[in-house]
Amino acid sequence: MQAENSRNVVPPTSRSSNCIALRFCNFPSETTGIRVEENMSCSRFMVVFQYGSAVLFNVEDHEVESYLEIVRRHASGLLPEMRKDDYAVKEKPLLIEDMQGGPDFIVLKNLDTDSIRIIGSVLGQSIALDYFVSQIDGMVEEFTDINRGMEKTGTFTMDRKKLFQLVGKANSNLADVILKVGLFDRSEIAWRDAKYAQIFEYLRDEYEVTQRFGNLDFKLKFVEHNIHFLQEVLQNRRSDLLEWCIIFLLSIENVISVCEIVRESNVVSM
Numbered sequence: 001m002q003a004e005n006s007r008n009v010v011p012p013t014s015r016s017s018n019c020i021a022l023r024f025c026n027f028p029s030e031t032t033g034i035r036v037e038e039n040m041s042c043s044r045f046m047v048v049f050q051y052g053s054a055v056l057f058n059v060e061d062h063e064v065e066s067y068l069e070i071v072r073r074h075a076s077g078l079l080p081e082m083r084k085d086d087y088a089v090k091e092k093p094l095l096i097e098d099m100q101g102g103p104d105f106i107v108l109k110n111l112d113t114d115s116i117r118i119i120g121s122v123l124g125q126s127i128a129l130d131y132f133v134s135q136i137d138g139m140v141e142e143f144t145d146i147n148r149g150m151e152k153t154g155t156f157t158m159d160r161k162k163l164f165q166l167v168g169k170a171n172s173n174l175a176d177v178i179l180k181v182g183l184f185d186r187s188e189i190a191w192r193d194a195k196y197a198q199i200f201e202y203l204r205d206e207y208e209v210t211q212r213f214g215n216l217d218f219k220l221k222f223v224e225h226n227i228h229f230l231q232e233v234l235q236n237r238r239s240d241l242l243e244w245c246i247i248f249l250l251s252i253e254n255v256i257s258v259c260e261i262v263r264e265s266n267v268v269s270m
Helices: 061-072 113-153 160-180 188-192 194-206 209-269
Strands: 019-024 044-049 054-057 088-091 099-102 105-108
Touching: 019 113, 044 061, 044 113, 054 061, 054 113, 099 194, 105 194, 113 160, 113 188, 113 194, 113 209, 160 209, 188 194
Parallel strands: 088 105
Antiparallel strands: 019 044, 044 054, 099 105
16 A cells, blocks of 8 residues: 555654555545645545554545545455544644643644654554454353353353354454554654653543453453353363263173173083
8 A cells, every 4th residue: 555655655753564644635646646735734644554444634524435445455354344433633723732632522732744643543443442342242242142041951052163263263352452453552653752642641541442451351351261161061071972982982892791701601512
């Protein structure tokens, strides 16, 4: 995507490689070959993250699909349903402080590309976290149904392969949240400048990122507890099966021994 839209790429100001920021002065400017310098309010920005989130700035609702099509051309594993959220960012040069927060909006004294990257990183993580929470919620619901069935019947019918798939899904979701989304990675831009750190921390509090991860982790522990319990049940079933197999083989051996004794007795009597 970066190679195809090289004229629109905003030069990075940090070593982070999990996203790119694109600036469009007159969409689609990449077809004209001319880059026009305009102020921030006349530009449209799109910050795209490797894990699948795209954050758009100053884009009208009817233009969204045109910008997202740029991302889709380079994406794989598209989800059947797109998750989205809206958040207002206002610029007020006469603001005394660097930023001011409000319900569902933030006011900045100066909106620059670093501010856009910081805001985009938190919004991108938030919408990705929604997706992973929905995945874990599906697993919790599945185990809830299993437990209800066990309450009624006293047993369950899940096989080992299905259980291992759930183990892999739970572990991969947790790894993706921590490693791919980088939920606990500190922004290098925020490290360098206190005003960006203030924006970063404010938005993480606004979107309750830490609390939502805590809820996700709690649900994962519920899933892990159920997986551990079902693994023990399946292991016991396997042990019981092996014991019955051993009893069956011993019984066959005894039958063969008795037959041999009878045969030998008949031979001696003759």
